[in-house]
Amino acid sequence: MRLRLRPCGNYKESYKEELPIFETDFGRISSLIGLILLFFVIPFVFGSYNLYVLNHVAIYAIAAVGLNILTGFTGQLSLGHGAFFGVGAYTASILMTRLHVPFLPSIFAGGVSTALVGLVFGIPSSRLKHLYLTISTLAGQLILEYIFINWESLTCGASGIILPKSTIFGFDLQTDRSFFYVIFIFFVIFLWIAKNIVRTKYGRAFIAIRDNDQAAEGMGIPIFRYKLISFAISSFYAGFAGALWATYVASISPEPFTFGLSIEFIAMIIIGGLGSITGSVFGATFITLLNEALSQGIGYLMNLKAFTGMVTIAPFREFIFGLVIVLFLIFEPKGLAEVWRIVKSSFKLWPFSY
Amino acid sequence: MGFFLQLLVQGLSIGCLYGIAALGFVMIFKSSSVLNFAHGELLAIGAYIFFVITIWLNLPIYMAFIITFVGSFALGFLIERLFLRPMIGEALIEVVMLTVGLSAMFRGLLLVIFSGNTYVFSNFLPAWLNIRIGSLSISSVYTVTLIITIIFLAILGFFFKYSSQGIYMRSVADNQTAALSLGVNVRRVFALSWAIASIVCAISGIILGVINGVNVHAISRIGLKVFPVVILGGLESIGGAIIGGLFIGFLETFVSGYLSTSLRDVVAYVVLVIILMIKPYGLFGLVEIERV
Amino acid sequence: MENNTCLLINNISVVYHDVIQVLKGVSLEVKKGEIFSLLGSNGAGKTTTLRAVSGLLKPENGKVTEGSILFEEKSLHNQPPEYITRLGIIQVLEGRVPFKYLTVEENLRVGTATRWGKPYREDLDLVYHYFPRLKQLRNGLAGYLSGGELQMLVIGRALMAHPRLLLLDEPSLGLAPFLVKEIFDIVKRINEEQGTTIILVEQNANMALNIATYGYVMENGKIVMEGKAKDLKENPDVKEFYLGTTAKGVVKSYNEVKAYRRRKRWL
Numbered sequence A: 001m002r003l004r005l006r007p008c009g010n011y012k013e014s015y016k017e018e019l020p021i022f023e024t025d026f027g028r029i030s031s032l033i034g035l036i037l038l039f040f041v042i043p044f045v046f047g048s049y050n051l052y053v054l055n056h057v058a059i060y061a062i063a064a065v066g067l068n069i070l071t072g073f074t075g076q077l078s079l080g081h082g083a084f085f086g087v088g089a090y091t092a093s094i095l096m097t098r099l100h101v102p103f104l105p106s107i108f109a110g111g112v113s114t115a116l117v118g119l120v121f122g123i124p125s126s127r128l129k130h131l132y133l134t135i136s137t138l139a140g141q142l143i144l145e146y147i148f149i150n151w152e153s154l155t156c157g158a159s160g161i162i163l164p165k166s167t168i169f170g171f172d173l174q175t176d177r178s179f180f181y182v183i184f185i186f187f188v189i190f191l192w193i194a195k196n197i198v199r200t201k202y203g204r205a206f207i208a209i210r211d212n213d214q215a216a217e218g219m220g221i222p223i224f225r226y227k228l229i230s231f232a233i234s235s236f237y238a239g240f241a242g243a244l245w246a247t248y249v250a251s252i253s254p255e256p257f258t259f260g261l262s263i264e265f266i267a268m269i270i271i272g273g274l275g276s277i278t279g280s281v282f283g284a285t286f287i288t289l290l291n292e293a294l295s296q297g298i299g300y301l302m303n304l305k306a307f308t309g310m311v312t313i314a315p316f317r318e319f320i321f322g323l324v325i326v327l328f329l330i331f332e333p334k335g336l337a338e339v340w341r342i343v344k345s346s347f348k349l350w351p352f353s354y
Numbered sequence B: 001m002g003f004f005l006q007l008l009v010q011g012l013s014i015g016c017l018y019g020i021a022a023l024g025f026v027m028i029f030k031s032s033s034v035l036n037f038a039h040g041e042l043l044a045i046g047a048y049i050f051f052v053i054t055i056w057l058n059l060p061i062y063m064a065f066i067i068t069f070v071g072s073f074a075l076g077f078l079i080e081r082l083f084l085r086p087m088i089g090e091a092l093i094e095v096v097m098l099t100v101g102l103s104a105m106f107r108g109l110l111l112v113i114f115s116g117n118t119y120v121f122s123n124f125l126p127a128w129l130n131i132r133i134g135s136l137s138i139s140s141v142y143t144v145t146l147i148i149t150i151i152f153l154a155i156l157g158f159f160f161k162y163s164s165q166g167i168y169m170r171s172v173a174d175n176q177t178a179a180l181s182l183g184v185n186v187r188r189v190f191a192l193s194w195a196i197a198s199i200v201c202a203i204s205g206i207i208l209g210v211i212n213g214v215n216v217h218a219i220s221r222i223g224l225k226v227f228p229v230v231i232l233g234g235l236e237s238i239g240g241a242i243i244g245g246l247f248i249g250f251l252e253t254f255v256s257g258y259l260s261t262s263l264r265d266v267v268a269y270v271v272l273v274i275i276l277m278i279k280p281y282g283l284f285g286l287v288e289i290e291r292v
Numbered sequence C: 001m002e003n004n005t006c007l008l009i010n011n012i013s014v015v016y017h018d019v020i021q022v023l024k025g026v027s028l029e030v031k032k033g034e035i036f037s038l039l040g041s042n043g044a045g046k047t048t049t050l051r052a053v054s055g056l057l058k059p060e061n062g063k064v065t066e067g068s069i070l071f072e073e074k075s076l077h078n079q080p081p082e083y084i085t086r087l088g089i090i091q092v093l094e095g096r097v098p099f100k101y102l103t104v105e106e107n108l109r110v111g112t113a114t115r116w117g118k119p120y121r122e123d124l125d126l127v128y129h130y131f132p133r134l135k136q137l138r139n140g141l142a143g144y145l146s147g148g149e150l151q152m153l154v155i156g157r158a159l160m161a162h163p164r165l166l167l168l169d170e171p172s173l174g175l176a177p178f179l180v181k182e183i184f185d186i187v188k189r190i191n192e193e194q195g196t197t198i199i200l201v202e203q204n205a206n207m208a209l210n211i212a213t214y215g216y217v218m219e220n221g222k223i224v225m226e227g228k229a230k231d232l233k234e235n236p237d238v239k240e241f242y243l244g245t246t247a248k249g250v251v252k253s254y255n256e257v258k259a260y261r262r263r264k265r266w267l
C-alpha cells in the first residue's frame, strides 16, 4: 500500500476528490493517533477535575456543532439553543426518575424530543426569511424557560430534579473517568456524523440556502424542507448534549438553561468559526476554559478582603462573552478555525512558504 | 366594572410604553435592516443615566432629561460608529449576532456597575397628574406615559414627514442604492437612526424605571418584548409598532388581572409564535408595492 | 487637457467581485455643456462605466483597478458617492428606481441631499416647470406612478441636486415612442437652458444620436467606435446594429427591433 501524503499543490481533478474527510493517509494516521491518545492516555494521566472540564468541553461541543450546522451552514440563527439543551436535559431526567427508563434510551429520547420541540418553533418561521426564525426561537427560549419553572408537576419547578445513578450495559457510571468514555464516544460519533452530513447532498443544500435562498429554490432545492431538516438536526444535537449533561451532573434546575446559555453557544460557534465543524470544538473548548478561568479568578478575588461580597461571576462572564463575540465578528469573523487553518497551511508549505 | 376600567387604563399606558420602545427598534430596522437584540440594554442604559443624575448627582429633573437625551444620542451614534459600521457589507445574520453580543456586553457592564439590585426613583411627578374619575384612579405615571407617547409620536411624525433629514432617512429605508445615487449620506443616516432610537429608548427606560424601579434584568427582559410587538405590528411600520404595543399591553394587563400574574410574562411570546404561524408578516405590515 | 473638458476617463478597467473583469481600458472625454451618448448592446458595460464615474461601483462590489477618472481636474478614482455627488455628478439609475413609499414631492426633496439645509422651493418649481405632470401628482405615492411618470420623477429628482454632469441610464427603456420623444426633448431643453453636461446611455441609438453632439459605441467592455453624432448615424455598422436599418436603408419593422431588444434584456 502506498501512503498518500499531502501534495504540494491543488491537484484535484474532480469534485469527488474534494469530498473526503481525510485527504491524505497522514491525516488518517494523525487522527488515529489522536483517538488513541484520547481514549487510552488522557483518562489515565488527567485528574478528576481536568476530566470534569474535558467532559464539559465535549458536551458543549456536541451542542455547538448542532448550532453550527444550523447557523454556520444553513445561515439561520437560533436564539433558543440554550433552552433546547434544557429540553433534552429535562426529558432525560424525567424519563429516568419517573419512568425509570435506562440511561441510553433516555438520552436518545432527549435528542428526539428536542428535535420535535424545535420543529414547533421552526415550522412557522421556515417559510419566511431567516430573521423570523431568529425571533421565533427567541420566543421559544422564553416560553420554554417559563415551562421549566412553572410547570411544576412535570419539571418540579425551581427546586429541580435529582437524577438516579446512570448505568450502561450493567456498568455503573459514577466517576468522571467512566463518564469520560461515554461522553467522548458520543462526541466522536456525533462529530463524524456532522462531518458527513455537511459534505453530502444535505450539506450542500444547506450551504446553497445560506448563500442565496432564492437561487437555491430556483435550482430546485426544496428550501422549506431542508431548513426544517437542518433545524431538526441542530435541535437533536442540542437535546442530546443536554441529556448527556443532565445525567453527568445528576441534578438539574431551570437555572442554567437561560438566554445566557443560548448566547454562550452562539459565542462558541463564532469564536470557533461559522461553518466549521472542527471550529465548533475549538469554540466550545475556548468558552469552557474561559468559564473555568473566570470562576477561578473571581473566586480568588472574592477571597481577598477588599472585594468580599462585591464581585459575582455572572456579570463578568456576560460582559466578556459579549465582548468576545463582538471582537471576533469584527476582526476575525472566520474564528479560530481560520487561525488553525493558517497555522496548518504554513506547516504544510514549510519550508517553502512565501 | 371598576376593576375592568382600571385594567383598561393600565393596559393602555403600558401598551403606549411598549409602543414607544418599539419605535426605536423599528427605526433601526427600517433604515439598516438590523434586528437590534441589544434593545433592552438601550432602555436600561437610558434609565440608569437618568437615575445616576437624579439620585446620585442630585441634579434637577430637567437637567437630568437633557443630559440623558444628549448622552443617549451620543451613545447610539457611537454604537453605530464603533460596532455596526465595520460590519457594513457582512451577512445580515452576522450583524444580528453582533447585536446579541452587544446586548450581553452592555448587560454585563451594567450589572458590574450597578449589580442586580432594584433602584427606586423618588416619584418626581406632580401630584395633580394623579387623576380620579369616580372609582377609577389613574396614577400619575400612567397619565404621563400617555402624554409622552402623544408628544413623541407628534415629534417623530413631524420629523419623518417634513424635515429633510427625516425624508433622507426614509429614502434610505426605501431604496439604499437610489439614495446613494442622490448623495444621501447613508452612513450618517444609519448613525442618526441609532442615535434617535437610543433617545426613544431612554424615554421608555425612564418611564419603566419610574413604574417598576430600575433593574437591569427586568428592563432588559422588557426590551425583548419589542419582538412580539413589532412582529404583530409588521416590523416596518411606525403606526404598526404603536398598535402592536397597545395590543400586547392590553393582553398582558388583562391576562395578569384575570388569569395569573406569572403568565403575564410569557403570553406575549405565545401570541408571537401563533402570529408567525398564521399571519407571518404581522397584522399591520406594509402592503408591498410590487412592480415589475 | 482642454479647458472645456468636463470629464476625462483615461483607460479604466473595472472588476466586479475581484474576478469579473467588465471594462477593459475604456477612455472617453466629455466636453462641458454638451450631450454625449454612450451606445452599446446589453452587457457591453455602459452602466458599469457610469457607476465608475458616480462611485456606485462599491455597493455592487466592483472596483476601478486601473486608469484614471478626472472631473474638472479632480480625481474621482474610487471616491465614495457622497463626495462625487457633491461635485455635481448625479447618476439617474437604470430602470427608474423611485422611493416607493415616499410621495412624489418627498422623492424630489431627496434630491437636495447634497446641499442639505439650503432652500429648495425654487428647485421644486423648476422641476414642475419641466414636468408639469409631476405637479399634479405631487402628493401621491411614487410607487403607484406609471413608467413615463416615473422617468420624469427620477430625472426631476436628479435636477434637484443642481447637477453639473448628469448621467442618464437608458431613460427610454420600455416607454412608448411618443413618451420617449417627449422625455428626450426635455433632456435637450435641460441641457440647453441649464447648461448641464449630460452623458446619455441608450439602446435607442436613433433617438439618442438625434439630441447628442457626440457618441461612443461600446462592445464587450471596450469603446469600439466614436465620432460626431451625425457621422455615427451615417455609419453603416451603427445603422445595421443599433438603428435597425439594413445597409440598403430599409427600416425593419418596429416589432422586430423591439423583440430583439426584449430578447437581449434577458442576458
Ligand SMILES: Nc1ncnc2c1ncn2[C@@H]1O[C@H](COP(=O)(O)OP(=O)(O)OP(=O)(O)O)[C@@H](O)[C@H]1O
Residues within 6 Å of the ligand: C016, C017, C020, C022, C040, C041, C042, C043, C044, C045, C046, C047, C048, C049, C060, C061, C094, C203, C265
Ligand atoms: N454587480 C455586478 N456583479 C457582477 N457582474 C456585473 C455586475 N453588474 C454588471 N455586471 C456584469 O458586467 C457586464 C456589463 O454590465 P453593464 O450593466 O455595465 O452592461 P450594460 O451595458 O449597462 O447593459 P444593459 O444595456 O443591459 O444595461 C455584464 O456582463 C454584467 O453581467
Ligand SMILES: [Mg+2]
Residues within 6 Å of the ligand: C046, C047, C048, C094, C169
Ligand atoms: Mg445598463
